[in-house]
Amino acid sequence: xxxxxxxxxxxxxxxxxxxxxxxxxxxxxxxxxxxxxxxxxxxxxxxxxxxxxxxxxxxxxxxxxxxxxxxxxxxxxxxxxxxxxxxxxxxxxxxxxxxxxxxxxxxxxxxxxxxxxxxxxxxxxxxxxxxxxxxxxxxxxxxxxxxxxxxxxxxxxxxxxxxxxxxxxxxxxxxxxxxxxxxxxxxxxxxxxxxxxxxxxxxxxxxxxxxxxxxxxxxxxxxxxxxxxxxxxxxxxxxxxxxxxxxxxxxxxxxxxxxxxxxxxxxxxxxxxxxxxxxxxxxxxxxxxxxx
Ligand SMILES: [Fe+2]
Numbered sequence: 001x002x003x004x005x006x007x008x009x010x011x012x013x014x015x016x017x018x019x020x021x022x023x024x025x026x027x028x029x030x031x032x033x034x035x036x037x038x039x040x041x042x043x044x045x046x047x048x049x050x051x052x053x054x055x056x057x058x059x060x061x062x063x064x065x066x067x068x069x070x071x072x073x074x075x076x077x078x079x080x081x082x083x084x085x086x087x088x089x090x091x092x093x094x095x096x097x098x099x100x101x102x103x104x105x106x107x108x109x110x111x112x113x114x115x116x117x118x119x120x121x122x123x124x125x126x127x128x129x130x131x132x133x134x135x136x137x138x139x140x141x142x143x144x145x146x147x148x149x150x151x152x153x154x155x156x157x158x159x160x161x162x163x164x165x166x167x168x169x170x171x172x173x174x175x176x177x178x179x180x181x182x183x184x185x186x187x188x189x190x191x192x193x194x195x196x197x198x199x200x201x202x203x204x205x206x207x208x209x210x211x212x213x214x215x216x217x218x219x220x221x222x223x224x225x226x227x228x229x230x231x232x233x234x235x236x237x238x239x240x241x242x243x244x245x246x247x248x249x250x251x252x253x254x255x256x257x258x259x260x261x262x263x264x265x266x267x268x269x270x271x272x273x274x275x276x277x278x279x280x281x282x283x284x285x286x287x288x289x290x291x292x
Contacts, residue, residue, distance in 0.1 A: 012040035017048045024149045025248040026052035033060045033070050033257060042073050049130070050208055053265050054147050054248055057257040062134055064093045064282060067257070071132050071284035078121065078128065078287040087282070097280035099137060107275040113181040114269045117148065117238055118216035119262045120285060123174035125197050129288030132259040137280040138252040142272030145250045150212040151264045153241035154202065157213070162202065165213075169198040170234060173220040180217060198223050199291040201237065205263050206289045212264040213241045214291060241266060263288060 016029040026048055031041055049055055062070075064087055071077055077092035087093040096110040109115070120128040133145075154162070173196040175186035186194075201222070203214035215237045222230030250258055260267060272279060 012044040015044045025054035027056045054260045060257045075286040094283040109274040116217040117266045122218045123172040128262040139272040139277035139279045144270040148242045148266040151210045169223045170219040172218045177218040
């Protein structure tokens, strides 16, 4: 299988992969996502995704249908628990925007939970494999998306910490993470749809086999520890994983498509002035495996 993928990738040499310093994040060129990608192009993109964890496609003025179709190449699409974000007639496309129907800013940040470090949908039994965003409107100041490489961060942990977390599990709870990030409380329906789950803190990536630190704002506490002890450990791991040497900062351009591997990264959005700046992203999420 690996050889077949390599052969396919070699036939799509027009697809360029320009990795950033230290190999975390890469810019992909030579594809037009609005026309879809061939099997050989997909093989090359998929390998770059595993190698670099965050991929940037510039100048891709996509419609929602093409955005969704590109996401579906990676697996089964997943809607957002907050139904108000779902695109009408296309519920697997979510819109986070502070641009009102009158074209002016609403003054309200569309999702405060994006401002803190997290990995998407870790509060579900099968969290997101990848998230793909495109950017019809960007902020002039602020609004960068930051990523932390939690595989490299895991490798850099002291051996004693690796041993300590090797069998620990964290509870991930969407209702609690909303309260922590200052959003409206979850509704009864939302809580029923997303009850707390627990996942290993040291996660094994299902495709690369690398160990990663799987924490973030949706993680609430640690199974078998008091809540304060667990919160302290989770905070220490997050602080470690989000040190400068593990970070890629994405500065948005209009019509960027940005995708990342939620199994081995954390991300957050830098604050921006939601009263002055118009910012809109359309999002497609692909469901992943049960973390092990
Ligand atoms: Fe997110």
